[in-house]
Amino acid sequence: MADSKSVETNDIFQDLDIEKLEVNVIESLCFSCGKNGTTRILLTRIPFYKELVISSFECQHCDYKNNQLDPAIEIKQQGVRINLDIETKEDLDRYVITTDYTSIKIEELDFEIPPMSQKSQVTTIEGILSKTIINLSEQKKVIDQTHPELAEKMEVVITGLVNIKNLSIPLPMVFEDVTGNIFVSNPYAPSADPRMKIESFNRDSTQNEMIGLATENQTENIIKPLGSFNESAVTEIADEIVQFNNPCPNCYAICETNMKVTDIPYFKQVVIMATLCDECGYRTNEVKPGGGIEKQGIKLSVKVSSPEDLNRDILKSETCSLQIPQLEFDAGPLSLSGRFTTIEGLLGALYDQLKDTATAFYSGDSQCDTMIAKTERFLSKLQKIKLCEMPVDIILTDPAGNSYIQSLTPPDLDPKLTITKFDRTDEQNEELGLNDMKVEEYN
Numbered sequence: 001m002a003d004s005k006s007v008e009t010n011d012i013f014q015d016l017d018i019e020k021l022e023v024n025v026i027e028s029l030c031f032s033c034g035k036n037g038t039t040r041i042l043l044t045r046i047p048f049y050k051e052l053v054i055s056s057f058e059c060q061h062c063d064y065k066n067n068q069l070d071p072a073i074e075i076k077q078q079g080v081r082i083n084l085d086i087e088t089k090e091d092l093d094r095y096v097i098t099t100d101y102t103s104i105k106i107e108e109l110d111f112e113i114p115p116m117s118q119k120s121q122v123t124t125i126e127g128i129l130s131k132t133i134i135n136l137s138e139q140k141k142v143i144d145q146t147h148p149e150l151a152e153k154m155e156v157v158i159t160g161l162v163n164i165k166n167l168s169i170p171l172p173m174v175f176e177d178v179t180g181n182i183f184v185s186n187p188y189a190p191s192a193d194p195r196m197k198i199e200s201f202n203r204d205s206t207q208n209e210m211i212g213l214a215t216e217n218q219t220e221n222i223i224k225p226l227g228s229f230n231e232s233a234v235t236e237i238a239d240e241i242v243q244f245n246n247p248c249p250n251c252y253a254i255c256e257t258n259m260k261v262t263d264i265p266y267f268k269q270v271v272i273m274a275t276l277c278d279e280c281g282y283r284t285n286e287v288k289p290g291g292g293i294e295k296q297g298i299k300l301s302v303k304v305s306s307p308e309d310l311n312r313d314i315l316k317s318e319t320c321s322l323q324i325p326q327l328e329f330d331a332g333p334l335s336l337s338g339r340f341t342t343i344e345g346l347l348g349a350l351y352d353q354l355k356d357t358a359t360a361f362y363s364g365d366s367q368c369d370t371m372i373a374k375t376e377r378f379l380s381k382l383q384k385i386k387l388c389e390m391p392v393d394i395i396l397t398d399p400a401g402n403s404y405i406q407s408l409t410p411p412d413l414d415p416k417l418t419i420t421k422f423d424r425t426d427e428q429n430e431e432l433g434l435n436d437m438k439v440e441e442y443n
Contacts, residue, residue, distance in 0.1 A: 023040050023041070023042050024040070024041045024042075024043075025038060025039070025040050025041075026038075026039050026041070027039075028057065030057075030059035030061065030062065030064055031064075032059060032062050032064035033059060033061050033062040033064065035059065035061045035062070037057055037058055037059030037060065037061070037064070038057070038058055038059075038060070039055055039056070039057045040055065040056045040057075040058075041053065041054070041055045042054040042055075052069060052070070052097070053069070053070045054067075054068075054069050054122075055067070055068045055069075055070075056068075067121075068119055068120065069097070069119070069120040069121055069122055070099075070120055075179045075180065075181075075211055075213065076179060076180025076181065077180070078180055078200040078201060078202055078203070079176065079177060079178040079179065079180055079200065079201050079202075079203050079207070080176070080177050080180045080181075080182050080198065080199070080200055080201075080334075081174065081175070081176045081198075081199050081200075081201055082174070082175040082176075082182060082184050082196060082197070082198050083172055083173075083174050083196070083197040083199075084125070084172060084173050084174075084175070084184060084195060084196045084197075085170060085171075085172050085195040085196075086125065086164055086167075086170060086171060086172070086173060087167070087170040087195060088167070089167065090187050091125060091195065092124065092125050092126040092129075092165070092167075093124055093125070093126065093187075094124060094125050094184055094185045094187065095122070095123075095124060095183075095184070095185040096121075096122070096123050096124060096125060096127075096128060096175070096183070096184050096185075097120075097121075097122050097181075097182070097183040098118075098120055098121055098123075098175070098177070098182060099120045099177055099179055099181050099182065100115070100116055100118075100119060100120055101115045101116065101177055101178050101179050101181075101210070101211060102115060102120075102175060102176070102177045102182050103115045103175075103176045103177075104128065104173060104174070104175055105173070105174040105176070106160070106161075106164070106171060106172075106173055106174075107172075107174065108160070108171050108172075109156070109157050109160040109161070109171070110157075111157050111160070111161075113132065115177075115178070115210070116210075125173070125184075126165060129161055129164060129165045130165065132161055133158055133161050133162060133165070136154055136157060136158050136161070137158060139154065140154045140155065140158065178203050178207040178210065178211055179211055180200070184196060187371070189371070189375070190327075190329055190331075190354055190375060190378050191327075191328045191329055191330070191378075192328065192329070192330030198332055198334065199427075199431060200333075200334065200431060201430075201431070202433045202436065240260075241258050241259070241260045242258070242259045242260070243256055243257070243258055243259075244256075244257055244259070245257070246275070248275075248277040248279065248280065248282055249275075249282065249284070253277060253278075253279040253280070255275060255276065255277035255278065255279070255282075256275070256276065257273055257274065257275040258273070258274045258275075259271060259272070259273045260272050260273075261290065264313070264315065264340075264404060265410070266407065266410050266411070267315070267404045268289060268290055268291055268402075268404075269289075269290030269291065270287055270288065270289050270290055270315060270340060271287070271288045271289075271290055272285075272286075272287055272340065273285070273286045273287075273288070274286075286337075286338060287315065287317075287338045287339060287340040288317075288318075288338060289315070289317055289400075289402035289403075291402075293400045293401065293402070293432060293434065294400060294401025294402065295401070296401055296421040296422060296423060296424070297397070297398060297399040297400065297401050297421065297422050297423070297424050297428065298396075298397075298398050298401045298402075298403060298419065298420070298421055298422075299395065299396070299397045299398075299418075299419075299420040299421075299422060300395065300396040300397075300398075300403060300404070300405045300417070300418070300419055300420075301393055301394070301395045301396075301417070301418040301420075302343070302393070302394050302405050302416055302417045302418075303391065303392075303393055303416040303417075304343060304385065304391065304392050304393070304394055305388060305391035305416075306388055307388060308408060309343060309416065310342065310343050310344035310347075310386065310388070311342055311343070311344065312342060312343050312405055312406040312408065313340070313341075313342060313404075313405075313406040314339075314340075314341060314342060314343050314345075314346055314396075314404065314405050314406065315339070315340045315402075315403055315404040315405075316336065316338065316339045316346065316396060316403055317338050317398055317400060317402040317403045318333060318337055318338040319333050319398055319399060319400040319402065319431075319432065320333055320396050320397065320398035320400075320402075320403040321333050321335075321396070321397045321398075322335065322336065322346075322394070322395070322396060323394075323395040323397070324392050324393070324394055324395070325392075325393055325395070326390070326391075326392045326393065327378060327381055327382075327392065329378070331350075336349060336350065336353070343394060343405075344386060346394075347382055347385060347386055348386070350382065351379060351382045351383070351386075354375055354378065354379060354382075355379055399424050399428040399431070399432060400432060401421070405417060
């Protein structure tokens, strides 16, 4: 999605700023004693992440307390898996945001915290390890006499967790969330994280059912074949703007979406969609390549050193990653989403995203001050690129083969533009859902 935001008057989610945030206080029932307690609700936006609802309940009569965190957004199209190597104190201090559906695994210890076993929380890696050690130690005391073999296995896990916390044994942790709403902070931002790998995956029917989405059996009577292919109908659609109504993703009121199929010279067709809700002001712009996934992936590298280079058209698909080697910058396919713009426009979007969120996310201690200074230096370099004061290489890597950078010398070779096609790895095919695709019996 290229751009999505609501009008300011309806933006109830505020940036994470302790001095400016407003807390809503309401009287609510205490499920422990049956009397009325107090619930405090905070609606906030975590930069580099998303909107959250943070609630805290306290009963003045029985001293019962409860804290809860819930994502205030829709379930993503794919789940997210994060592999993190724990090697330094910096790794233990990483911020982590989990949901009810987050699972945490340490495969070397044969240990897993399954989904639906704990509430959403904002914590750190060290906080997760400490809480788990305490919980397992308490459980072990209960079964020491009744189940000595199980208690012995638990002791092995506890020892392993303590070693990870003390950095005695570096072991990887795997965070998996079927809703796609998991977050682990990157202390190297906006540069690539050398010890963290983020990948998306397609949910199976069991996972869809767990989070309340329709399964294949429930939708088989809803999705019907369209019949024979009508080439003339496709031609008519390509020549006009198509309008259709759909529920607003923000307020669920019926709003209008405009869709236009357009041709990019020397590339392919793309579908541009724009939605505007008259009720809440929510708007989105989305660009999707026409056609399917290409037989090979594509890597595009362009040298940017002049205003002409900044004016090149660029299509970054949702499966495309972005690298700027001179800045040690690497943004995965989940960053910036799909965009059809210019190189200058892409750099501007990156600049605005980092500038709007840097000071809000990093504040309060010396470590955060260091991150702010690092981000400001990065933003300064982006400005130099836009002013043609710093030549760089911009690299797009798209396993689906649906990204594009305009050539300035068509149909001849562009000396500043390098295009390389490559065969996808089995892992890339898995991320694109190709390994599970059924193509038989469609004649």
